[in-house]
Amino acid sequence: AQSVTQLDSQVPVFEEAPVELRCNYSSSVSVYLFWYVQYPNQGLQLLLKYLSGSTLVKGINGFEAEFNKSQTSFHLRKPSVHISDTAEYFCAVIRSGNTPLVFGKGTRLSVIA
């Protein structure tokens, strides 16, 4: 069974500073990887996804993530955060085929003015 580990439950960061949210997954087969963001009292919104090809994936709102197969990681980065980036971020993995998304526990990003 696959699993997703988000190494930090909370990440405080000052506005305009860079941030990295870490995600590791375990799977012995090919996977697709996703990052979702959840703002308070809202559903999840897709930030970016890795299906194949270039290991550096760019998403919305200036976020990017790098797929590292040897380290089974898919860390999310942003070079300069804004107050509006304060939210919960979820890493998710899915095996190819019709299998369900498996989510990590989430990382709460708090951007401090």
Add this chain to the structure above:
Amino acid sequence: KAGVTQTPRYLIKTRGQQVTLSCSPISGHRSVSWYQQTPGQGLQFLFEYFSETQRNKGNFPGRFSGRQFSNSRSEMNVSTLELGDSALYLCASSQIGQGAYEQYFGPGTRLTVT
């Protein structure tokens, strides 16, 4: 294009009662998945429906059930509610199914069981 809608947005029920939640997917999407989100367990997959058939099921007791109608709208039902069923229930739709296809999430229904 309208997004995924879920009704009701908030619900308060008493232990032992049953509840039905509704999800309307994005027009043209045939797959609907349901997730339970709690502070302790995080996001957990409940089930997926495609063309009115349950295609995948998570590890939840039989009190949790669902169905999908011919217009792709879906409902989930929880019978004999327990306090631990208090959660945010999220519905997601996608064009064909899971895998590489992006899932679009609704705002959720927050269920409180007292």
